[in-house]
Amino acid sequence: VPAEDLVPGDIVLLDAGDAVSADLRLIEASGLAADESALTGESVATDKNTQPVGPDARLGEQVSMLFKGSSVTRGSGVGVVVGTGLATELGRMTQLVLEADAGRSPLERELARLSVQLIWATLAVAAAIAAVGLIGGRDPILMLQSAIALAVAAIPEGLPIVVTLALARGMWRMARQNALIERLSAVETLGATTVILTDKTGTLTENRMTVRRLCMPSGEIEMAADADPAPFRPARDGQAESLLRIAVLCNDAQLDRAGDGGSGDPMEV
Known part of the structure; x- marks a missing residue:
């Protein structure tokens, strides 16, 4: 259902692979889990249920809620729309970003x-x-x-020009080290930084899992790297083909046609 057609009070049915179009309060949940990485930064899917939470629960701890911008990775559920547009958690974050100094x-x-x-x-x-x-x-x-x-x-009067030239040279030197900087002033800010606190998921890693090895009774098969364009061919003994067929059939994930991403449980993707 398009997000513009939803209003508070609507009943929404959810299944694996669905994108959540509004903030929902769950009233039914069966093995339900959602990918909320866009809101919380956590790549691991969050298990959902209908149990109420405390009024001070953080967004990542609100297990009885589904939020706009997330997606259902597995299971099914029924929810009541409680917020749309800017009244959602994603809309509130957007407002904070626009108003931030x-x-x-x-x-x-x-x-x-x-x-x-x-x-x-x-x-x-x-x-x-x-x-x-x-x-x-x-x-x-x-x-x-x-x-x-x-x-x-x-x-x-020439001070701003001198400062701009110095920062431009710093940006050029950073680019030679494969560091892209959007604003000139960020060059000096980075030089004045003493401590960096960062979440590695999606920052130092690619936030996705890749199959590297198939382990079977007949032995192990190493998978080719991403840069290798050669497709993988199952072994002639049929074990690898059977293993992959089982993995595909016992799977609710959906792959994107344009790339190697998809929606659903990260393990199944």
Whole structure:
């Protein structure tokens, strides 16, 4: 059912491979599990049931709920729509991202502090020179013009250009190390970083499992690497063919035609 056709109170039937189009409260569940990696970052499917949870339960612990943006990996269930559009957890995250303040990088903060210091120092020097000239009996108009000219000349107009060139060179050097940086200011931010906390799933790994070896009574068969375009051919004794046939038939996953991804239980995919 398209997401735009759902409203709170609708009853939704779910089966393995279905994409969840709204936030649902489960009223029936049979061996149900959902892939919520888009919301929680956890690649392992979450088992679902109809038992209520506490009011302070985190999103990943709300086992009686299905959320928009997730998909059913196995089992079946029935749910009641409780949120659509921006009223869903995915919509709330979208709002938080749109409203989030990107903040200023350490370089931007330092440049702002330097600019304030330069402005006050320039004003002080210009005022001192004007005062000395006035005390010496110079023309007030001339001294005022001299002070303004000095203040304008003391401001380093070329500073932004120099900073941009330095950051561009840093971005170029990072690209040579296979690190792509979207914003120039991120180059300096990365250099000022002391600790990085990261979840490896999907960041340091590909967030998918691959069959590498078939173990049978007749022996083991090593599978070709992803980069090898040659297709796998089952052994002539038929054991590998039987093993693969069983794995395919006892399987609820669906493969994408365009690539090697799919929907369903990660093990079955």
